[in-house]
Amino acid sequence: MxxxxxxxxxxxxxxxxxxxxxxxxxxxxxxxxxxxxxxxxxxxxxxxxxxxxxxxxxxxxxxxxxxxxxxxxxxxxxxxxxxxxxxxxxxxxxxxxxxxxxxxxxxxxxxxxxxxxxxxxxxxxxxxxxxxxxxLAHEVQGCADDILPYLVREQGIYHTLLISPPRCGKTTLLRDLIRQLSDGDSSRGGMTVGVVDERSELGACYLGVPQNDVGCRTDILDGCPKVEGMMMLVRSMAPQVIAVDEVGSGEDVRAMEYVMNCGICLLATAHGISIDDIKNKPVFGRLVKEKIFGRYVLLQPGAVGKIQAIFDERGSILFSGTRGKELQGRHAC
Amino acid sequence: MLKAAGVILILFGCGGLGWHAVLRHTARIKMLAELEQALQYLYGEIEYSGSDMMELLDRLAARQGYFGDLWKNMGDCLRSYDGKGFFYHWKRELHKLGTAGYLKRGDMELLCSIGENLGNMDRQTQLHTLEIFQVRLREILLQARQEYGEKVKVSGIVWITAGLFLALVLV
Missing domain, CATH: 3.30.450.90 (Beta-Lactamase)
Structure with missing residues (x-):
């Protein structure tokens, strides 16, 4: 820093x-x-x-x-x-x-x-x-560099669920994904990202201004409940991607399905320690079975910001942390 | 000739003092009215936008007026994060306020209690407390307005009479 x-x-x-x-x-x-x-x-x-x-x-x-x-x-x-x-x-x-x-x-x-x-x-x-x-908030710009290629497809990105127990860095990872998708780069144009920041963790808005870099095409609904926020963003801001942190209730899942049915890509995080753990949760089990999410990013429990594996919708491993890849970011801030 | 000039000077001097007393009454009423507006503003902003004290003090300071310095200095003091509480700064800034001389002791006590009860409560209690202060202030203001005409008359008569008396005694 x-x-x-x-x-x-x-x-x-x-x-x-x-x-x-x-x-x-x-x-x-x-x-x-x-x-x-x-x-x-x-x-x-x-x-x-x-x-x-x-x-x-x-x-x-x-x-x-x-x-x-x-x-x-x-x-x-x-x-x-x-x-x-x-x-x-x-x-x-x-x-x-x-x-x-x-x-x-x-x-x-x-x-x-x-x-x-x-x-x-x-x-x-x-x-x-x-x-x-x-x-203390930790903004680690660049920590999503290595996983982004696995999430991007021709039309936007796969619906993605980031999974980890608390304090493993999923919010930090989600924030950097939002920033990179929003800004785009030379090979990939930027996307309009709508963020429902119920706990002000992603944008960390202070007096309405994001304190974290969330990209130049990002709109934030700060302090808004996830369910209402997702609906509001779909109706008002025409986002290509909607990002939400820590989904977990049945209502959250219904709102997420609504978003997906509107043709909007979804980026979400959830507490869990494995894909099986997510499958066994009543609210997520059906989504996994119906292959709603195209990508699952699993963070390693007990470590901060370490990717354990990336799975596709069938549960096949696309990337394994055993290869020793650790998401350290280009520069920690 | 000199005596006549002396009488005129004494009368003008005493008349001026009378006028000054009238101006003080007027200023007091204007200050109380300004404070009432400020309290209404605080009430509205706290009720609808939940803005914090620093933001509100800045906005009040932008309006200037008799209390402009108080709002501005309070904002600056709070931003110093020096370990002293809101009320400590409030009392200090209140006594430093140049225009505080226009207010009566009771007015100053009310102002002091307002500072003592700002910021450290939940929203409902804060609004309720502000409401109580608004009611008390309205009563004081009403009384001040009712007394105004009387006070203007009394001040005028007293100081002109005093002038005449002095002129008689001295000249």
């Missing part, structure tokens, strides 16, 4: 942290490109996930594996952090709080937990927030 980008990333992250946390990170001279998560819990040690490993930070900002030597997070600092995250406007994040996360400038995701307030069977709000999980 170049210095300018790293400075920007540092600034984005520091802006949402309480002054005390900022100082800790300053003391630690951390490389922000390797920082993946910051976990804050009242009365618990300041914990970061750095380069794939967990560390505590002591009051002097040094890495330590001993919890009792670590800096202990206080309620005051959590409250201060929340003020910054919400721009001093908790009321503006009611809906996000109900869902348990907020997206901040730079596309970073802040998961929140505390005391839920219920109204009937619906979550109304959250109070006494004491747990924050700041997941």
């Amino acid at each position: 170049d210095k300018v980008k790293q400075m920007g990333r540092k600034e984005e992250i520091c802006h949402i942290l309480a002054v005390r946390f900022r100082k800790l990170l300053d003391f630690s001279s951390i490389d922000f490109s390797k920082l993946q998560e910051i976990r804050l819990r009242v009365g618990a040690p300041f914990l970061i996930v750095y380069g794939g490993k967990e560390f505590f930070l002591d009051p002097a900002g040094r890495f330590t594996s001993e919890a009792d030597k670590a800096f202990v997070v206080g309620q005051r600092e959590i409250r201060e952090t929340l003020e910054y995250i919400s721009n001093y406007s908790m009321y503006a994040f009611d809906e996000e709080l109900r869902q348990g996360y907020l997206t901040v400038q730079g596309g970073h995701r802040v998961g929140v937990a505390g005391k839920m307030i219920w109204e009937g069977r619906q979550a109304k709000s959250m109070k006494n927030i004491s747990f924050l999980n700041i997941r």
Whole structure:
């Protein structure tokens, strides 16, 4: 990551942290490109996930594996952090709080937990927030270079499902696919891509502007439920490709079928650990049997951004990760 | 001749002070009306677009007016992310506000409570709180408008009488 980008990333992250946390990170001279998560819990040690490993930070900002030597997070600092995250406007994040996360400038995701307030069977709000999980967005441009040739066909692309357990990089991969399809290259023209970004993870829109590069022909419906979003895009934006992240419900699948029946190519991600796992899921089983998807991209569980295999609609392997191909991208950002 | 000039100067001076008092009443009413509009704006924006405070303060600052500096400086302070809360900055900026002198103590207390209750609530509670402040402000404004004519008269009479009295005593 170049210095300018790293400075920007540092600034984005520091802006949402309480002054005390900022100082800790300053003391630690951390490389922000390797920082993946910051976990804050009242009365618990300041914990970061750095380069794939967990560390505590002591009051002097040094890495330590001993919890009792670590800096202990206080309620005051959590409250201060929340003020910054919400721009001093908790009321503006009611809906996000109900869902348990907020997206901040730079596309970073802040998961929140505390005391839920219920109204009937619906979550109304959250109070006494004491747990924050700041997941830093990683835009890895070029990470889809190697799989893109398997997805492209003469008329557009195959309907594709990216499969992996959480934290294996499927959203990052989907984002780069969107960018590359949208921009096109010398051999392949760009395509109009519609993105339903229910959790603001793909475009990471901040005040309506995507913070991630999603290509020049991409339209984003930010914060919109997937089902409604897919319908709206079909009707209003005439996309050639529609991309959605983390589909899983029966309604999602019905909306996806509607999109496919409209002649629009679909790019979607789903949680799973294998093709069989997907086949056994009630909502996806039928789609697999009916060969609706033309390509399945399986990410390797336990690794980040590593392709295990690419399958066609019959389940034949087109690409196997045993060949040692790892999607590292041309340059990590 | 000199005495006549002195009398005229005293009368003009006292009349000027009376006029100044009238202007202060007028400015207070204008400020309260501007604040009422700002609260209405905040209410509408929070209800319909859910915009955050920084965005709203910027938009209010663009309107300038008596509170223009307050909105602008508040936005700048919040952007400094210095660990101080919204209310801390609000109180400080309120006391720095040049036009705050036109307001009465009660008006300033109301302004202070508005700052204390901005931003840190869920939407429903925030709107409800703003509503309460709007009602209180409307009452104050109504009273100020009702008293305005009276105050103009009183200020005029008091200062001109004072001028006459001074002129008699001194000249």
